[in-house]
Every structure is written in C-alpha cells, then in structure tokens.
Amino acid sequence: MKKFLTVLLVIAVMFTFSFGSAFAYSDAQLQNVVDSHEAAVKAIQDKYDANLAAINRDYANKVADKTLQGSNSSAAWKAACDVALEEAKAELDKELAQAWNALATAEAAVENPKGWDIGNAGAVEEGYVDVNGALGKLTTTALKEGSIDAGKPAFDAALAKVQELIKNYNLEQFVKDDNYNNTGKSSYETAVAAQTDALALLASYKYPAQKDTDVYAVYNITGVGTLGEKESGTFYDKIKNLKTTATLKTDEAKIAYAKSIVVKDIKAMIEEQREAELKVQNDIIFAQSIASKPDQTKIDKANAEIEKINAKYDAYAKVWTYRLENGTYKVTESNGVSYIDLMYGTDKIAYLGCFENNAFVKRSTSDAYDWANLTKRLPLADGEKIVGYVADLEKEAAQLKATIYVDGDVAIDVDAALADAIEETYMTGAKAALSTVLTNSAVHARAHQLLGTTCAGATKTDKVTVNGKKYDNVNEWTADGYSYGNAATVRGIKSDVRAAIKAAKTVAEAEAAFVAAYEKYDAVLTIAEQKALFTYSGSLYKKDTAAQAELNAYIQYKVALLSDAPSTDVATKITNYFGIAAVATMTDAAFKDSYLGEVVDEASLQDAIAEVKAAVDGIKSAATLKAEDKALRDKIVASARPATLANKDAIIALYDEYLDFADYCKMVGYTNSQSNAVVGLLTDDVKRLAGLEKDALDELVKAIEKDGKVTLDDRANVEALVAGMDAYNDLYPEYALQIAKYTTQKDYEHLIFLLDVDAANKLIAALPAYGATAAQIKEARAAVDALGFNGICYLNDTMMTKLNRLEDSLAYDVEALKITAGSTAKKGSITVKWTVKGNAAAADGYQIWKSTKKNSGYKKMFTTTKTSYKNTKGLKKGTRYYYKVRAYKTVGGKNVYSDWSNKAYRIAK
Numbered sequence: 001m002k003k004f005l006t007v008l009l010v011i012a013v014m015f016t017f018s019f020g021s022a023f024a025y026s027d028a029q030l031q032n033v034v035d036s037h038e039a040a041v042k043a044i045q046d047k048y049d050a051n052l053a054a055i056n057r058d059y060a061n062k063v064a065d066k067t068l069q070g071s072n073s074s075a076a077w078k079a080a081c082d083v084a085l086e087e088a089k090a091e092l093d094k095e096l097a098q099a100w101n102a103l104a105t106a107e108a109a110v111e112n113p114k115g116w117d118i119g120n121a122g123a124v125e126e127g128y129v130d131v132n133g134a135l136g137k138l139t140t141t142a143l144k145e146g147s148i149d150a151g152k153p154a155f156d157a158a159l160a161k162v163q164e165l166i167k168n169y170n171l172e173q174f175v176k177d178d179n180y181n182n183t184g185k186s187s188y189e190t191a192v193a194a195q196t197d198a199l200a201l202l203a204s205y206k207y208p209a210q211k212d213t214d215v216y217a218v219y220n221i222t223g224v225g226t227l228g229e230k231e232s233g234t235f236y237d238k239i240k241n242l243k244t245t246a247t248l249k250t251d252e253a254k255i256a257y258a259k260s261i262v263v264k265d266i267k268a269m270i271e272e273q274r275e276a277e278l279k280v281q282n283d284i285i286f287a288q289s290i291a292s293k294p295d296q297t298k299i300d301k302a303n304a305e306i307e308k309i310n311a312k313y314d315a316y317a318k319v320w321t322y323r324l325e326n327g328t329y330k331v332t333e334s335n336g337v338s339y340i341d342l343m344y345g346t347d348k349i350a351y352l353g354c355f356e357n358n359a360f361v362k363r364s365t366s367d368a369y370d371w372a373n374l375t376k377r378l379p380l381a382d383g384e385k386i387v388g389y390v391a392d393l394e395k396e397a398a399q400l401k402a403t404i405y406v407d408g409d410v411a412i413d414v415d416a417a418l419a420d421a422i423e424e425t426y427m428t429g430a431k432a433a434l435s436t437v438l439t440n441s442a443v444h445a446r447a448h449q450l451l452g453t454t455c456a457g458a459t460k461t462d463k464v465t466v467n468g469k470k471y472d473n474v475n476e477w478t479a480d481g482y483s484y485g486n487a488a489t490v491r492g493i494k495s496d497v498r499a500a501i502k503a504a505k506t507v508a509e510a511e512a513a514f515v516a517a518y519e520k521y522d523a524v525l526t527i528a529e530q531k532a533l534f535t536y537s538g539s540l541y542k543k544d545t546a547a548q549a550e551l552n553a554y555i556q557y558k559v560a561l562l563s564d565a566p567s568t569d570v571a572t573k574i575t576n577y578f579g580i581a582a583v584a585t586m587t588d589a590a591f592k593d594s595y596l597g598e599v600v601d602e603a604s605l606q607d608a609i610a611e612v613k614a615a616v617d618g619i620k621s622a623a624t625l626k627a628e629d630k631a632l633r634d635k636i637v638a639s640a641r642p643a644t645l646a647n648k649d650a651i652i653a654l655y656d657e658y659l660d661f662a663d664y665c666k667m668v669g670y671t672n673s674q675s676n677a678v679v680g681l682l683t684d685d686v687k688r689l690a691g692l693e694k695d696a697l698d699e700l701v702k703a704i705e706k707d708g709k710v711t712l713d714d715r716a717n718v719e720a721l722v723a724g725m726d727a728y729n730d731l732y733p734e735y736a737l738q739i740a741k742y743t744t745q746k747d748y749e750h751l752i753f754l755l756d757v758d759a760a761n762k763l764i765a766a767l768p769a770y771g772a773t774a775a776q777i778k779e780a781r782a783a784v785d786a787l788g789f790n791g792i793c794y795l796n797d798t799m800m801t802k803l804n805r806l807e808d809s810l811a812y813d814v815e816a817l818k819i820t821a822g823s824t825a826k827k828g829s830i831t832v833k834w835t836v837k838g839n840a841a842a843a844d845g846y847q848i849w850k851s852t853k854k855n856s857g858y859k860k861m862f863t864t865t866k867t868s869y870k871n872t873k874g875l876k877k878g879t880r881y882y883y884k885v886r887a888y889k890t891v892g893g894k895n896v897y898s899d900w901s902n903k904a905y906r907i908a909k
Contacts, residue, residue: 036116037107040131043118044099047138051092058142059085072150079153084143092140102134151211158212159202162219166198166235167535175243177472184480187242189528193588194238196531200584201234241333251338254355255329258340261360262352262368263324267317269371274313281305316383320374322426323349328463344427346462350377382429389431393421416442444792446507450514451498452476455793466511471518474498481526481588485598493521502789505894525600527588533599534583540605544583544596547605551580551595551612564621567669577667578612615667625670632661633674636682643685645692651685652731658682690732697724710751712759718748753787757794760784764799767806774813774841777806811896813842814889819901821885827909830875832883833868834901843887843898850874851882854903858884875908 062068062081069077106129107113114127124130174187183190198218205215219233231240243251281302288294288302323342327349332339338355341348350367353360367373397418424432448454449464452475463470477494479487497517504510525533533540552575559571567573579586579594591597595612599605620628635654643651658675665672700721704714760783767776780803784791792800818837823830832848845865851858862869875881882905887898 036113036129040103040116040118040129040134043131044096044103044134044138047135048092048096048099051138051141052089054141055085055088055092055143059088062143062148068148076150076154077148079157080148080150081143083149083153083156084147087147088140088143091144092138095137095140099134099137102137103129103131106130106133149208152207154212155207155210155215158215159205162215163199163202165221166195166202166219169195169239171195171532173244174239178243180242184478185528187244189481189526191239191242192528192532192535194235195535196584197238198235199535200582203582203584251331254331254338254360255340258352258355258360259324259329263321265362266320266324266368266374269369269374270313270317270320273371274309277309277313278306281309312380312384315387316378316380319378319383319386319426326423327427347428349427350374378429386425386429389425390422392431393418393425417445420445443504443507443510444789447501447504447510447789450474450501450510464514466515471514474501474514474517477518477521481528482524483527483530483592483597486524486526486530486600489524490521493517493524527591530596530600531583531586531588531591533601540599540602543602543605547609548580548582551575551578551609554613555616558616558619562619562621564623566620566622566625566665570619570668573669574616574667578615580612619668620664622670625665625668625672626674628661629665629672629674632658632672633678636675636678639682639685641681641685643688643692645689648689651682651689655682655686686732690728693724693728693732697721697728700724704748710748710755712752712755714748715752718752722749753790754794756783756787757791760787760791761796761799764796764803767802769802772806772809774810774839774843777803777810781807807891810839810842811889811891813839814887814896814898817843817887817898819846819885819887819898821883821901821904823883823904823906825906825909828875829870829872830881830883830906830908831868831870832885832904834885836867836887840887842889844889846885846887847897849884849886852879854882854905858882877908880905880907 059081062084063078072080110127110129112127113129114125116129116131117124118131118135120132124132169191171188171191174191176186176188178186180187180190185193202215202218217233219231219235221229221231223229284302285299288296288299323344327342327344329352330341330343332341336356340352340354342350342352351365351373352368353362353366355361362369364370365373367377397414421432424430444455450466450473452462452473462473462476464473465471474494474497477490479490479494482490494517497513500513500517501510504513532538534544535541552571555571555574559565559574562570579590579596581590581594583591583596586594595608596605599608636658639651639654640647658679661675662672700717704710704717704721710718760780763780763783767780784795784800784803787795816838817840819834820837821832821834823832825831834846836843845863846867847860848862848864848869849858850861850871861871869883871881871883882903884903885901888895
C-alpha cells in the first residue's frame with residue numbers, strides 16, 4: 001500500500017502540472033474530469049486488491065492440499081508455498097507499477113480529457129482516456145504454476161543456518177603462537193583460512209545445482225544439546241585437529257602425567273641394570289666368602305668393580321634426571337595419538353611414550369621403556385664423562401672467582417654463566433665453554449638467547465622465557481605470510497630490536513627491548529588476519545563489497561567519459577589490475593597483490609579506495625598513449641650510445657620512465673608496441689652500465705688481493721667494495737648472478753674485523769698487570785667497544801678478563817678520589833671549580849649537583865670532563881646556591897662514584 005500511495009502522489013503532481021489548459025472548462029465540467037480520474041485510479045487499485053485476495057486464497061488452498069504436498073513435510077511444503085506467494089506478490093506489484101505507467105501514458109495522449117473510459121470493451125470515444133489498457137496489466141491471480149519447490153526453502157534454510165554457524169564459529173579459541181603441522185601458520189591463522197574458504201564455497205552454491213545435503217556436507221551439527229552432539233563436514237575436518245587453549249591445558253596435563261611416570265620408570269630401569277651388574281660381582285664375593293680358601297684378590301677386584309658400577313650408574317641416573325627435569329616437552333598429534341617427546345631447543349633428546357584413548361601407553365619403541373633405545377640416546381659410558389665435565393666447569397667457576405675481584409654483580413655473572421654451561425653440557429653431552437668475560441657476560445649471553453644466535457658463551461634455543469612467558473626468539477620472527485608493507489614493517493622491527501638488544505647494558509634492558517619489539521611484531525597483521533577483518537565477525541565485514549561497488553562504479557564512470565578508450569575492455573583491465581574482487585574468493589597471494597593488500601582497518605581501507613580512484617582519474621585516451629608511446633620510443637632511440645658511467649643517471653631515469661609507462665599501459669590494457677619494439681636498446685644500455693660497474697669492482701678486488709693477503713691497510717678498499725656491491729645489487733638486481741664471485745666481499749669484511757680483534761687483543765696484552773695508566777686502559781676499552789656486539793664473541797677471554805680487572809682497578813681509584821670545590825660569583829653567573837687528589841685520569845667525568853638548601857634538595861645540573869662549571873641559568877638574584885661535585889666512572893654498564901666534595905656556595909648577583 002505504501003508503494004501505491006507513493007505512485008499515486010507522483011501521478012497527482014504530474015496532473016496538477018498537465019491541467020494548465022483545463023481552466024477552459026466550467027466548474028461542473030472540471031469536477032467531472034477530476035472525478036473520472038479518481039475513478040480510474042480507484043478501478044486500478046480495486047483490481048490490484050482483488051487479484052491480491054485471489055493470490056492469498058490460492059496460497060491457502062495449496063498449503064492445505066495434501067495431494068500437492070506429497071512426501072514433503074508440512075513445514076517444508078509451507079515454506080515452499082511461502083516462497084511462491086512472495087514471488088506472486090512481487091509479480092503483482094510489478095504489474096501495478098506497469099498499470100500506473102500505462103494510465104499516465106494514456107492520460108498524456110489526451111490533451112484536454114473529457115473523461116476516463118473504464119471497463120468499456122468497445123472503442124473509446126474521442127477525448128476520453130482509455131483506462132482498460134492499464135487494467136489489463138493486472139493479470140496475476142494465483143501462485144505461478146510449477147513455482148512451488150519444497151527443496152529450495154530447505155536449501156535456503158540450510159544455507160542461512162550453516163553460513164551463520166561458520167561465521168560465528170569461535171576462532172579465538174585457537175592458539176595464535178604455534179606452528180601448526182610445520183605449515184608456517186598458527187592454528188588460528190589456519191582456522192581463519194578454513195572459515196574464509198568455507199564461506200566462499202557456500203557463497204558459490206546455487207539451487208538447484210546444489211541441495212541442502214551439499215550445504216550440510218560443508219558443516220553440520222547433529223544431536224545438539226545431547227551427549228551425542230557431533231560436528232561434521234569439510235570445514236570441521238580442517239579445524240578439528242587445531243590446537244586450542246583447552247588442548248594446551250590438556251597438553252600440560254598430559255606432560256605432567258607422563259613426566260611423573262617416566263622419571264620414576266627410567267630411574268627404575270637404570271636401577272634394574274645396576275642390580276644386574278652388581279649381582280655378578282656380589283656373587284663372586286659370596287663364592288669366595290664360603291670357599292675353604294677365599295681369594296682376597298678376587299674379592300678386592302670385585303669390590304673395586306662394584307665402586308665403578310655404582311659410579312657409572314650414579315652418573316647415568318644423574319644425567320637422565322637432569323634432562324627429564326630441565327628439558328622441554330613437546331606433544332605431537334597424529335591419527336588421534338598424542339606423542340610425548342623430550343626436547344632441548346630443536347633437538348629431540350628422547351621419545352617418552354604416547355597417549356592413546358586418554359591412556360598413557362608404554363611402547364617398546366619408547367626410549368623410556370627400552371634399555372637399548374635409552375642407551376642409544378645416551379651411551380652408558382657418557383654419563384660419567386658428562387658428570388666429569390660438569391665438575392670441571394664448577395671447578396673453573398670457583399677458580400675464576402678466586403683469581404679476580406668479585407663483587408655481587410660479578411658473582412651473579414659467573415654463576416649465571418656456570419648455570420648456562422651446565423645446562424648445555426647435561427643436555428647435549430658435550431662440554432660447554434664457561435665464559436670468563438665477566439663484564440656484561442650475562443648480558444651478552446642473554447642477548448644471544450633473545451636474538452636466537454650463538455657464540456662460545458651462549459646457547460641458541462627457539463623459545464626464550466621472559467617474565468615467566470615463552471616467546472619465539474628474534475630469528476624465529478618471520479616476514480612470511482605478510483603483505484608487502486607489513487613484511488617490511490616486520491623486517492624493520494627485527495632490525496631495530498637486534499640493534500637495541502646488542503646495545504643493551506643490562507639483562508633487564510635487553511629483555512625490555514625484546515618484549516616491546518615482540519608486542520609490535522605481534523600487532524602486525526598477517527595476510528590471514530587481514531582477510532579475517534572481512535569475515536562475518538571482522539570489523540570490515542561487508543565493507544569490501546561496498547568498496548567493490550564504489551570502485552567499479554567509479555571506474556565505469558571514468559571510462560564512460562572517454563571518447564577514445566585505450567582498450568575495448570579498459571574497465572575490466574583496471575578492475576583486474578587492482579584486484580577488485582570479493583575477499584572471500586581471493587587466495588592469500590591474490591589478496592597480497594590487490595588494492596586491499598595493505599588494508600588493516602577502516603582508515604586504510606578508505607586510503608586504498610582513494611589510491612585506486614587517484615590512479616584512474618584522468619584516464620588517458622588511446623591517442624594520448626599512442627603519442628606518449630612514440631615520444632618514449634624516440635627518446636630511447638636517441639639516447640647516446642655506447643652507454644657510459646657519465647650518462648648513467650639519464651639512462652636509469654629513462655629506463656624507470658619506460659617501466660612506469662609500461663605499467664600504466666598494463667593497467668588500462670593498452671599495448672605500448674612502439675616503445676616495446678626498442679626497449680631492447682635500453683636494456684642493453686643498462687646491461688652495459690652493469691658491466692662497467694662490475695669492472696670497477698674487479699679493480700677493487702685486485703687492489704685488495706695485490707699481495708695475496710688482507711691487511712688493515714686494505715680497510716678503505718674493502719669498505720668501498722662492500723658499499724659498491726650493495727649499490728650494484730640495489731640498482732641491477734636482474735644482473736646480480738653475473739657477479740656471484742663477489743659474494744666473498746663479506747669475507748673481506750670479516751677478515752678486517754678479525755684483524756681489528758687481533759689488534760684489540762694485542763693492546764690488552766701489552767697493558768702492564770699493575771700500573772697501567774687510565775689512558776692506556778681507556779684506549780684498549782675503546783678498541784673493544786669499536787668491535788661492537790660481535791667483538792665479545794671473538795675476543796680472547798683471558799684478555800677480556802684482564803681488561804675488566806684493570807677497569808675495576810680504575811673504579812677503585814675513582815672511589816678513592818678526594819675532591820675540593822670552591823666558587824665565585826659575578827653578575828648573572830656562579831662559577832664552581834674543584835681540585836682532585838688521586839688518580840684523576842681514572843674518572844670518566846664529574847657530576848655537579850645544585851640546591852638552594854645546604855643539606856637537601858640537590859638536583860643534578862651538569863656533567864663534564866673539565867674541573868670547572870659556569871652556572872648561568874636558573875639563578876635568582878639574592879638567592880644562595882649550594883654546589884657539590886663527585887667523580888664517576890662507568891664499569892660494566894654501571895657507574896661507580898667518588899665521595900662528594902665539600903659544599904661550595906655563593907649568593908647570586
């Protein structure tokens with residue numbers, strides 16, 4: 001009825017305008033005309049109402065007709081009739097619109113109507129409006145024959161139900177930091193992809209090509225709310241084995257249960273083997289003890305063997321106990337079985353058993369229940385070697401503490417280094433190195449762990465624990481699975497955090513930098529997470545559809561403005577170029593290449609839409625592109641040849657111009673045949689430039705290798721080679737394979753680095769053990785610091801220990817300094833000067849603190865290496881200011897200080 005009233009209003013307005021000449025009628029005649037028009041409108045509405053009533057009666061009869069219902073359920077049959085009813089109503093509404101249009105056309109054909117002919121079967125009198133044609137448009141009085149199909153509503157209901165179930169599936173239950181089946185994707189990412197694929201598949205289903213059974217084959221739940229509730233379908237098959245937060249807790253429980261059994265059983269197995277060997281020796285002793293003439297030599301030998309056996313099995317049990325208590329446990333699911341492995345980093349130490357049907361199974365293949373397997377993992381004799389290595393490490397640590405100055409921090413460093421070395425020794429079986437580089441050794445080792453790298457004093461593990469939470473180390477952070485922009489962001493985060501961790505002065509500082517970077521890394525959306533924004537529960541749900549419609553309309557509009565299109569299917573070409581399609585139908589690669597590739601929120605979606613619009617604004621005509629193509633061809637042909645390094649910039653700029661033009665032509669579907677015909681000349685020019693630059697690199701290599709060895713004198717050439725190689729590969733990536741022999745340029749760089757390490761070692765070695773000056777020590781420290789983080793990995797441990805001890809001695813000298821301060825005042829300034837008694841060269845500098853009170857309120861004002869300070873700011877005339885000074889030195893990332901000077905004071909003038 002609302003639709004009818006709207007149409008009626010339009011017609012009334014129209015006739016108000018068209019009756020401009022009706023004022024020639026008398027009032028009575030005009031009233032008759034108006035009445036006749038209203039009668040025509042009523043006649044059409046009455047017929048519409050009558051037809052609608054007939055449709056409803058036909059609907060009611062068909063719903064009640066059991067013969068028509070056949071084998072269908074009452075609900076399915078009624079739903080099918082409902083669909084047919086809506087279709088019939090829609091058809092009748094369309095006919096009504098056609099009737100109004102027919103009436104308006106008939107009225108427009110009669111300039112000054114005398115009246116309206118309604119229901120007359122004969123000819124219409126001249127001057128009258130024929131309403132019969134409009135009434136004849138209203139023909140639908142029943143449900144369309146054959147339109148009732150009980151399968152369609154069942155399909156529609158199933159489709160709507162399953163789509164909602166999949167859209168609302170709780171994906172947040174899946175773990176986001178695992179690597180599901182080594183696919184490089186987490187369980188969560190895998191679930192998001194499965195959801196997207198399932199929804200895309202359902203969106204492609206059309207009745208009658210697919211039935212409700214096809215829909216339920218994608219996903220279904222039966223027995224809802226009962227013990228027999230069951231999920232099924234292709235979507236469920238893809239997610240049923242993914243790890244959830246619940247399975248993680250289950251894994252923890254399985255590990256704890258298995259561990260409690262395995263520790264006990266392995267110890268029992270070791271004791272069983274011990275008892276078997278001891279029995280042999282005890283039998284010898286017993287036999288001799290009851291013999292008429294006991295052989296004491298045999299008894300002594302047996303007792304000695306018993307000691308050896310006990311030592312051997314004590315050590316073996318000790319190693320396995322350590323491994324079981326300190327290793328990490330991994331649960332692997334396969335065919336419904338949970339396998340439990342003992343791990344150290346990425347190395348499997350032992351297979352312990354499995355859970356099958358929620359019961360822990362002891363299989364003969366398990367290392368925990370088979371002596372041959374256990375000793376294959378760790379030979380019996382190796383137990384004593386490992387325990388011996390650990391004893392050696394403990395002895396080394398004790399000697400280290402006894403031979404150097406040890407304060408609380410240094411003791412912690414030694415103990416931490418010892419704990420790391422013991423762990424590596426027990427878990428790998430090889431003796432680890434105990435780092436004697438005390439200053440920042442704990443920081444250095446921790447930095448390696450966080451970075452996922454290694455050196456003599458640090459062991460690499462894939463997982464690191466910070467503040468009780470496990471993380472992947474930095475090396476495990478991958479840029480795979482991200483859009484181009486987000487991959488670059490990840491690489492930037494990794495680069496920044498590597499520098500920050502290497503520069504850290506304390507473990508806490510390194511860990512804080514790591515956690516802050518991880519939070520940034522974790523916040524960067526993967527392609528799967530970006531696509532998930534467009535799923536039902538995503539923040540951009542349906543907005544990609546709106547964006548497609550908006551962009552397609554915009555592209556069509558811009559193309560329509562062209563009188564000379566660059567191609568016959570330019571709109572399609574542009575649409576495909578930008579990848580304007582439904583997200584649900586996109587592969588990850590297609591999404592990455594589409595205009596949505598960098599979309600992470602509503603704002604970036606709008607930016608992407610704006611970028612596409614900007615790209616298609618002012619689409620060039622075919623004539624324009626043809627002219628530009630010819631001009632570019634002429635420029636390429638006219639370029640000076642042969643190419644030289646002198647005109648390198650012009651050649652590269654022309655090549656970039658060609659690439660940009662070719663890309664634009666690709667976007668609009670234009671074939672740039674003229675420039676394409678001569679681009680070979682340009683690529684030859686670029687290839688020649690690459691060859692010329694390669695020749696320059698050749699000369700650098702010759703200069704470096706002129707005497708068959710690399711020395712520090714070659715540093716400048718090596719740095720030039722490295723810089724040249726980087727620039728070359730940036731500019732000529734397509735020709736990089738032509739210079740494969742220069743991959744050794746990093747070796748040259750490393751050789752220079754090793755020479756710098758050797759020089760630093762020699763500087764330290766030349767320092768006298770006692771009496772080294774502060775300048776000498778600082779020079780050696782500067783050489784060490786110049787080597788950066790990697791220097792600690794290569795420097796001689798003994799030399800570093802010596803340097804640390806000498807720096808400690810400077811710290812004592814700084815702490816022993818006596819400082820006397822004095823002050824003078826002039827208008828607008830107060831100058832503080834001080835004298836230093838003791839080894840002033842040991843100090844890195846001095847801190848000046850200031851207050852308006854003698855015994856409180858001091859704040860640090862300035863740091864200097866001089867022995868004076870002029871205060872010109874923050875002074876108020878007539879106010880007395882107090883100053884005190886102390887020396888400081890930075891040792892191991894921490895400051896040590898002298899005592900405070902006396903308090904010097906002056907009244908500001």
